Amino acid sequence: MISAFDTATIRQAEYDLVAHAPLDHVMKKAAGAVAETCAQLIAARDLARAGRVVALVGGGDNGGDALYAVAMLARSAIECDAVILHAEPHPRGCQAAEDAGVHLVRPDLSRSPRAVAQAVARTVIGCDVIIDGLVGTGGRGALREPFATVVTLVRAGLADAGDRLGRTRRQSPQTGHRPGTSERSRRPLVVAVDTPSGLGGEDGSVAGVHLPADVTVTMGALKPQAVLPPASYSVGQVRLCDLGVTISTPERARSLGAGDVGCAWSVPGPSDHKYTRGVAQVVAGSTEYPFTGVMCVEAAARTGAGMVRYSGPAEASLAVLSRVPEAVGAPGRFQACLLGPGLSERDDARIEQAGELMRTAHAANLPMVLDAGALRAWRRLVSQLPGGEIGPLAVLTPHAGEAAMLLTHLGAGSQRGGISRAEVEAEPLRWATRLTECTGAIVVLKGAATLIVAPGEIPYVQHQAPAWAGTAGSGDVLAGILVAVAAAAQAQSEQAGAELTQADLARRIAAGVWVHGTAARLAAGLRPDRPAAVDALSVQAEDVEPIGAGAPIIATDIIAAVPQAIRHALAAGPLRYAG
Numbered sequence: 001m002i003s004a005f006d007t008a009t010i011r012q013a014e015y016d017l018v019a020h021a022p023l024d025h026v027m028k029k030a031a032g033a034v035a036e037t038c039a040q041l042i043a044a045r046d047l048a049r050a051g052r053v054v055a056l057v058g059g060g061d062n063g064g065d066a067l068y069a070v071a072m073l074a075r076s077a078i079e080c081d082a083v084i085l086h087a088e089p090h091p092r093g094c095q096a097a098e099d100a101g102v103h104l105v106r107p108d109l110s111r112s113p114r115a116v117a118q119a120v121a122r123t124v125i126g127c128d129v130i131i132d133g134l135v136g137t138g139g140r141g142a143l144r145e146p147f148a149t150v151v152t153l154v155r156a157g158l159a160d161a162g163d164r165l166g167r168t169r170r171q172s173p174q175t176g177h178r179p180g181t182s183e184r185s186r187r188p189l190v191v192a193v194d195t196p197s198g199l200g201g202e203d204g205s206v207a208g209v210h211l212p213a214d215v216t217v218t219m220g221a222l223k224p225q226a227v228l229p230p231a232s233y234s235v236g237q238v239r240l241c242d243l244g245v246t247i248s249t250p251e252r253a254r255s256l257g258a259g260d261v262g263c264a265w266s267v268p269g270p271s272d273h274k275y276t277r278g279v280a281q282v283v284a285g286s287t288e289y290p291f292t293g294v295m296c297v298e299a300a301a302r303t304g305a306g307m308v309r310y311s312g313p314a315e316a317s318l319a320v321l322s323r324v325p326e327a328v329g330a331p332g333r334f335q336a337c338l339l340g341p342g343l344s345e346r347d348d349a350r351i352e353q354a355g356e357l358m359r360t361a362h363a364a365n366l367p368m369v370l371d372a373g374a375l376r377a378w379r380r381l382v383s384q385l386p387g388g389e390i391g392p393l394a395v396l397t398p399h400a401g402e403a404a405m406l407l408t409h410l411g412a413g414s415q416r417g418g419i420s421r422a423e424v425e426a427e428p429l430r431w432a433t434r435l436t437e438c439t440g441a442i443v444v445l446k447g448a449a450t451l452i453v454a455p456g457e458i459p460y461v462q463h464q465a466p467a468w469a470g471t472a473g474s475g476d477v478l479a480g481i482l483v484a485v486a487a488a489a490q491a492q493s494e495q496a497g498a499e500l501t502q503a504d505l506a507r508r509i510a511a512g513v514w515v516h517g518t519a520a521r522l523a524a525g526l527r528p529d530r531p532a533a534v535d536a537l538s539v540q541a542e543d544v545e546p547i548g549a550g551a552p553i554i555a556t557d558i559i560a561a562v563p564q565a566i567r568h569a570l571a572a573g574p575l576r577y578a579g
């Protein structure tokens, strides 16, 4: 499990640590992790020269970390510049850098932000690594000048460098020259100290310009922006420098890893059979989208449901049964249901069928997954339930657009009207939490990073899926996986004679989201693990996954890889005991 904590909590813990340590001892440890990362990244470039690093230095301890880091790198014969962008940089860090032979660049800070930024841009040209030590956990609000302009110009330069390299490669196929690793990575890499400068929102929101990193070396513990979207989309690979701080307050967010999923997963034993493993009932497809059910049913079956029952349009039943002959068309007992994929509001017969199953599930307190069409038909479906309450074992799986629609419908926005998709994308945790509060349900807000939020629980955030997973039908596959997970959870509770709790269901749903993302990784040709954070001192440069790694996939590829993803989780999980 990876945990992220509020910045203020981490700062307090670090403060206590620093107060009992020799002067700058903790800072040097942090700087050591930054320097180690830079040295690794340069070594991986396979250069004929020693490599060059430029540190962007602000006025606080974040800049101090960067200065000590370049001092260490310069002592190992790497060429280093430090651009001092504050009138009062960390004095001992500056001295250490100067003593080690770092070239200190001091732009005239009384000049315009653009002039300062151009001085920075000139220094950065041709370097291998940029260390971002402008602002860390002491940052407040959006970046001020000249940092904002510096960051804007550096970003533009990095994007241009990437483009130029791409053009060079495209224009010279006749030479037969294949670019090696060093040429591919000619763009300078950005290593953020503690956090990319400009990212500081405790809920993952982003205010203003910031400098996205290839690697973030974070100190003590993960800050919210390391895991919460959209900020987490700019941190690159997160390396944690363990300073030895202990934090006892609850986390701001959690991410399950393979081992946690292995623990949460229901595995059949000798006394199990199809009914004790969980029967999933799927209502999917309509006259408009007849074949959606195929993907949901197959995904549920491959996830390990003991049985999958299917109801949908007559023309789809044949398609479902020819793809998954194991599916059962007859109605009967079930432990969890999935309502909504491919469901059209115009298909009254199907909505009626979904409503009936919803009432059955609700009366028996069974989990139900509501996706797509069931979210659009919220009013019609939920108004039929006693008290108009969906219940704690409901799992809503909207993408940002559907979440916006539902929030608007529930009147959760401000007085000026509805919520837009863009607003949800800008503050996904805020709006997923709001949706959970309005409905009492578990909300799975889908995106590159998917949030799993239940009322009063610490949110889960799972960011396994590569962007290739954003393909038509991928959400149907997820819905199928989740109904199988929910059915297994319910079946297991029934066996134990206990009630399935919302917290337990939320954790298992997060495990299902992990499986979906990991299956997408495997389908795209990536290795299964994309850990939310790694140990700064034990990871290798090759472990940095470049943006765009992998290959296109279709939703059915994800289904095919589900068993392999589960196998990976179980192998990382506990050795189970038969007693």
Ligand SMILES: NC(=O)C1=CN([C@@H]2O[C@H](COP(=O)(O)OP(=O)(O)OC[C@H]3O[C@@H](n4cnc5c(N)ncnc54)[C@H](O)[C@@H]3O)[C@@H](O)[C@H]2O)[C@@H](O)CC1
Binding pocket: 011, 014, 015, 018, 026, 027, 028, 030, 058, 059, 060, 061, 062, 063, 065, 086, 134, 135, 136, 137, 138, 139, 140, 141, 142, 143, 144, 145, 147, 193, 194, 195, 219
């Ligand atoms: N406090 C500690 O015990 C430790 C701190 N460490 C490092 O120190 C950092 C925190 O240091 P500080 O508390 O000095 O804070 P920072 O260095 O993060 O930020 C403070 C500086 O940034 C400026 N600033 C704040 N908001 C700004 C904005 N929006 N635009 C432009 N400038 C802005 C301030 O005027 C000040 O100069 C951590 O992120 C980490 O890198 C590490 O060395 C580990 C130990």
Ligand SMILES: Nc1ncnc2c1ncn2[C@@H]1O[C@H](COP(=O)(O)OP(=O)(O)O)[C@@H](O)[C@H]1O
Binding pocket: 399, 446, 447, 448, 449, 450, 465, 466, 467, 468, 469, 470, 471, 472, 473, 474, 475, 476, 477, 478, 516
């Ligand atoms: N950029 C992305 N990176 C990773 N996963 C993504 C990305 N975009 C979408 N996804 C995932 O793909 C799935 C898409 O679901 P959805 O939008 O319901 O699509 P559909 O209705 O076509 O099935 C979700 O699980 C979502 O988390």
Ligand SMILES: [K+]
Binding pocket: 062, 132, 133, 134, 135, 136, 192, 193, 194, 195, 196, 197
């Ligand atoms: K920084």
